Amino acid sequence: MSLNEKPLCDAHIHPKAAQICGHPEYLLFVNSIDESDFSKFPSFSASRYYFAGIHPWQLRKPKYKNTAYYFDLLEKAVRRGFFLGETGLDRLHPNTDLQTEYFRHHYRLAQTYNRPLTFHSVHSDDAVLSVLTPPYPKMIYHSFVGSPQTADLFLKKNVYLSFSLRSLKSPATAEAVRECPPQRFLIESDSIEEEPAAVLNEILVKAADIRRVSPENLLRCVHDNMNEIIRAD
DSSP, X not given: XXXXXXXXXXXXXXXXXXXXXXXXXXXXXXXXXXXXXXXXXXXXXXXXXXXXXXXXXXXXXXXXXXXXXXXXXXXXXXXXXXXXXEEEEETTSSOHXXXXXXXXXXHHHHHHHTOOEEEEEESOHHHHHHHOOSSOOOEEETTOOSOHHHHHHHHTTTEEEEEOHHHHTOHHHHHHHHHSOGGGEEEOOOOSSSOSHHHHHHHHHHHHHHHTSOHHHHHHHHHHHHHHHHSOO
């Protein structure tokens, strides 16, 4: 199987980049930054699957202190069929208490409605792990950076690890790329306004070399995993 015979897959892309992607056959997980993203889209469209989320960086804006209003918006989106994300915790940004409150709400919705969830973690793995209590929905750790030991803590909680170019620049993460079980391995462009194809191909080639497999086999693995995440249990 060649790369040209299998559509590229992107486990984390943002709406503007998804709109300009010139390949309708690509399988894309389109993650929201805030309500202006997920209010515009259907829950899915052909090979595009949309995630409703409020990014932790957004929570610096005073309006997000009105948690009841935004929590209601998120639940309405989930009832329309959206998945959940991008959410998470980032200790490089203020409002950690508010970040945790929003992250817990996203997580409860994922549990209640049995929907996949994408999360962002920067210097926050311990705090994220404390939120992830059973029952575990399907989850994606976006742009994973960390050791195999850290990866294992998340793998035990039904988390898929998604690797970006940022991930591959970390020597410690290279070992996690090598050791991640094939059934939990994803790649992502994290594109905001850029066509994702070149980035996805670069990640495939580099990650396949680290894992000592062919890019074709790795693409098949990612494709199967994304379809497993989509599949309703």
